[in-house]
Every structure is written in C-alpha cells, then in structure tokens.
Amino acid sequence: MYAGGGFCFFNIGQYSFAVCLNKLTMEVIKMFSENKSTVILITRQGMGDAEQPLPMKLVQTYLTLLNDSNTLPDVICFYTAGVKLTVEGSPIIELLRAIEAKGVRLILCGTCLNFYGLTERVQVGIVGGMTDIIEAQRRADKVISL
Numbered sequence: 001m002y003a004g005g006g007f008c009f010f011n012i013g014q015y016s017f018a019v020c021l022n023k024l025t026m027e028v029i030k031m032f033s034e035n036k037s038t039v040i041l042i043t044r045q046g047m048g049d050a051e052q053p054l055p056m057k058l059v060q061t062y063l064t065l066l067n068d069s070n071t072l073p074d075v076i077c078f079y080t081a082g083v084k085l086t087v088e089g090s091p092i093i094e095l096l097r098a099i100e101a102k103g104v105r106l107i108l109c110g111t112c113l114n115f116y117g118l119t120e121r122v123q124v125g126i127v128g129g130m131t132d133i134i135e136a137q138r139r140a141d142k143v144i145s146l
Contacts, residue, residue: 039139041082075104107128109129
C-alpha cells in the first residue's frame with residue numbers, strides 16, 4: 001500500500017485500486033493492472049505488406065525490442081504465413097527461442113503448417129489448433145495483431 005497526493009493506492013490480486021482520501025465520501029477507483037495478459041497474433045512472414053526484406057526486418061526489430069522489454073506477452077500465436085517464421089531457415093529462430101525461454105507461449109497453427117508442408121521443420125513453439133488460438137484470445141485482456 002502507498003499513500004500520497006490525496007490517494008491511497010493498494011493491490012488486491014491482479015487489480016490495483018486508488019481510494020480518494022480528500023473527499024467526505026471515499027471513492028474506490030478500479031485501475032487497470034499493469035500486468036495485463038496480452039496475446040500477439042503474427043499472420044504474415046514479417047510485418048506489413050511491403051516487399052521483402054522490409055517486413056522481415058520490421059518483425060525482427062519488433063520482437064527484439066519486445067524481448068528486451070520488461071513487458072512480454074503471455075502468448076504469441078502464429079497462423080497463415082506467420083508459421084513460416086517458426087521453422088528451420090527462419091532468420092528469427094534464435095530470437096523466438098529467447099522469447100519462449102522467458103515463459104512466452106508460442107502457439108503455431110497446425111493446419112497452416114500442414115498447408116505449407118512445414119510440420120516437420122518446426123524449430124520453436126508448440127503445434128496447436130484454432131481452438132488453442134481462440135482460447136488464448138478469449139483469455140487475453142489485449143490482443144495485438146501484427
């Protein structure tokens with residue numbers, strides 16, 4: 001608990017609250033938790049619709065900065081052409097391994113891997129189905145689509 005500026009701040013579980021101390025009636029203000037669950041969706045072999053190598057460079061930079069930050073997502077889902085980033089020959093395999101080693105779940109669309117003939121070349125993450133991707137999205141406070 002912390003008191004300052006006319007407010008008393010405290011946490012209960014995943015929620016943070018502020019109680020206004022300078023009014024006759026105390027208001028409880030529910031604040032967003034800093035530890036929101038986040039899911040990132042990667043659906044392309046890079047970021048954006050430009051010609052390669054720009055999309056690959058952008059996704060590599062994004063994931064590098066994400067890996068270096070203190071705020072990692074809970075899950076990264078890869079589907080459609082995004083699964084190509086998780087297989088042998090991808091320039092970001094080591095980066096994805098580092099992110100996974102920090103506890104981020106990497107879910108790969110099995111149907112997409114089969115479609116591209118890449119199932120045997122998976123290097124990182126777990127092969128799941130659309131049900132796994134839907135469940136990750138449903139549980140998330142925030143979903144980011146790249």
